[in-house]
Amino acid sequence: MTGRRPTIRPVSSVDVAKLAGVSQSAVSRTFSPDGSVSAATREKVLAAAAALGYRPNRIPAIMLSGRSHMVGVVVGGLDNPFYATVLDRFAVALREIGLQVLLVQVADSVALDDALDQLAGYRVDAAVTALAVGTQRAADALSALRIPIICFNSRLTSPWISTVQSDNRTAGRDAADLLADRGVRRPAWMAGPRANAASQERGRGFAERLAARGLPSPTLLRGDDTYQGGQDAVRRLLSTSPPPDGLFCGNDLMACGAIDALRQAGGLSIPRDVRVVGYDDIPQASWQSYDLTSFDQQVERMVAATLDLLAGALAGPPGPTGGRTVRIPVRLVPRGSTRQGG
């Protein structure tokens, strides 16, 4: 015999069949969307199932169909409210189309391989990643799963990987225009980590539009996408240089840290002395103490686009269907931190 627990066993369709006096197939058909059973049989089966507390087991169906209806969702750093929101929306949207979320939190890239092995073992049909940091190594590891991968705001590429991203470059340009319109003369740019491709694009769009407007290249502040990093970067800058009069930050967390440091360490007023623009439009951006102008990435639309790609990849036969990129426009959300004549 196999070494299974001889004690209790979950109720199976065989048990129900026995009690209902029908075949196991009849039970299966009763619980299948398009199974044809007579009303009488269905009645008996449902009664027996209820009596035993039977719950259809979806595991065997995975073996038969080769589809688990599970999607691996790989996240890193839910400390950022933006990613928490993204995960929230994904969980809802995926379940609505009958897909389960197998969550993988990846702190460091060492953990990634392990985590992906486990995903592979559970035969997830596809994977979605919202990794803030996208290295080639991560792309390779993900592609090795040989399942469709959708990257969220991260520029990994491979035949298996498609990408959905906000229009980072255009947003950077819009930020430059906004600050220029407000009369900014000494712009600064607070970048995220070098590996954050989205952040890089934002900075590039910002710099090129500033140049087009005849403004100097922005002072570079290096942050790490966290509140503390934003604060530290500003303090470092203030200790050696005069403050900028306009600051674009790679994300809202850093922007909030920057604002607090500008006020406290620099004794500066927002927006009178410094105009600040962030990115992500996290809930805290609208909190009155920050009242931060930001870019809404329109998560709902990004999630919808991701599901489209996912559905497309899962509809056809297995095989690499990646390489596509969908770019979603961002929406500028003007607030007090760039108010005219503050």
Next chain:
Amino acid sequence: MTGRRPTIRPVSSVDVAKLAGVSQSAVSRTFSPDGSVSAATREKVLAAAAALGYRPNRIPAIMLSGRSHMVGVVVGGLDNPFYATVLDRFAVALREIGLQVLLVQVADSVALDDALDQLAGYRVDAAVTALAVGTQRAADALSALRIPIICFNSRLTSPWISTVQSDNRTAGRDAADLLADRGVRRPAWMAGPRANAASQERGRGFAERLAARGLPSPTLLRGDDTYQGGQDAVRRLLSTSPPPDGLFCGNDLMACGAIDALRQAGGLSIPRDVRVVGYDDIPQASWQSYDLTSFDQQVERMVAATLDLLAGALAGPPGPTGGRTVRIPVRLVPRGSTRQGG
């Protein structure tokens, strides 16, 4: 024949065995932690597996062992950074002990039943819930899964449910002591939704200690656990009554909203005019604009306790092992919002 995809098929152990010229059992043993194979055989198997890109499939093992090594994690509202952090820690901790996270986001209680049916179908070994709101209905639905459930900071009970919670009542008392020590005369309490049992406990502890210290009953403000709710509640209060000089909030989100409203709508200063205490110690509590005194629930310890309960329940034979409650002490984190002589 069964109606499976006749096109491509994931590589199975049989394929590897064929290529390696060994039996399928040898392949299985090679990939099993305690399978005994000769070095020569292992070599051949690993080579063949690498050549074919074989990944062991864990699905059949679920059928044989009756254990999926998946845990359903039920969350509601990742908008609250506290719950985002909790989920983050769970994902890491569960994977460390070899358990997968099947994530279920439950917005309304209608969705709960559907979601739980799906969890049941995937035969999760156990479930963890961090539902902010715990109704008897939710408890019943969860218990119907007939698997061990651990409730996080929510007072659901049943033979299948055990609970891990922070010491809400004591924290409420400590908040009262702190405010009393600061000379507060007109205390107020901002509660969460009525269904939030944890919040109720905090308020009860607060009120009873205030009474013991000879202070009046706190003015009740009704919030909804969100920033906006906190703000609205304060605005409503200020429009009809003089402001309190000490405010304890059911969570930090409401406290941040309250602080902004006190400052902006009331023109009040924190802590000079009003001392404020929150709960959860979310990252935003330490942001300089709020500098909010709060209670750290020690998530790491709560998660550890949850995993202990989980491991205990999964170690023995299946059966109801619930009914236990673990209470974790909280840690007061004093900050500027209750500073002496602000």
Next chain:
DNA sequence: TTGTACGCGTTATCAT
């Protein structure tokens, strides 16, 4: 409409 039989990919047992 209903029942029988088979197979999904793996692990555990048994015999070699």
Next chain:
DNA sequence: ATGATAACGCGTACAA
């Protein structure tokens, strides 16, 4: 140490 085999619970083709 290794190979053959049964079994897990379900969906489906086929026969009735």
